Amino acid sequence: MLSFIKEALTIGEGATGLLTGSTSAIKGVMDLVRKPNPDLSEIKALAAEAIDKLLEAKTAQMAMQxxxxxxxxxxxxxxxxxxxxQRYVLTKTDMGGFVYALRPDQARGEQEHYLCTSCFEAEVKSMLQPVNFNTLGCTRCGEKVFKSDGRDNGARVARRGLSTRYDILNPYGDDD
Ligand SMILES: [Zn+2]
Incomplete structure (x- = not known):
């Protein structure tokens, strides 16, 4: 970010200097033209210089833009x-891994999901996907995070006759 600003400022300074140069060259041309017996070759040389400086200033201005x-x-x-x-919160998974989890009150209709912490620090939103049993992976940086995927729990819950697998898959609980 800072390097971008420095670059723009440096180019800006260059463009300003070039514009000042071409302005004084043009003023010089005008002074020559207003003389009683203007020297045409002198005018031509100075005009060419002014045009060169203007073109350089134009190029610098475009670079600045x-x-x-x-x-x-x-x-x-x-x-x-x-x-x-703002929509995510750093969360420890049930297996000790760290993820950025979507805040339930910020879901805006999106499914519950998790972001890679390394990519998050680099200001990139990268969603974690299941890559193995109890393992989420980042497709961008390759980071792996352990988080139970509920398959194991699901079997046990079913045997114990608890309500649904859904309760365990959805640790935040759902309002509806
Ligand atoms: Zn990542």
């Missing part, structure tokens, strides 16, 4: 992530 757009994109991405991040 690019840098600012990049900066804006970066900021938008961060804002978007920050807004999303």
């Amino acid at each position: 690019d840098a600012l757009l990049k900066l804006q994109d970066e900021q938008k991405k961060r804002d978007r992530f920050q807004a999303e991040a």
Whole structure:
């Protein structure tokens, strides 16, 4: 983020310097033209210099615009992530692994799911998927987290005749 700002500022300074240079070159041309007997070759040389400087300033200005757009994109991405991040809470799984779990009051109709903590720190939302028995994995960074997937519990619950597997699969409980 800081490097983006520095880049934009450096380019901005360059563009300002180039504009100042071309402005004084143009002023020089005007002064020559207003003379009683203007020297055409002198005017031509100075005009060419002014045009060169203007073109350079234009290029620098375009580079500055690019840098600012990049900066804006970066900021938008961060804002978007920050807004999303509010919906999750760092949670320890039943098997001691850490995940960012969707807050039940922030579900907005989404299924319960978990995000990778390593990717979360890098401000990337990466959903964990079951990759093995009692194991969730991050497809982005390859991190693995242990979390019981309920298959084992389900069998035991059924044998013990408890209400449903759902109670164990859904530790937050559901209002409806
Ligand atoms: Zn990850």
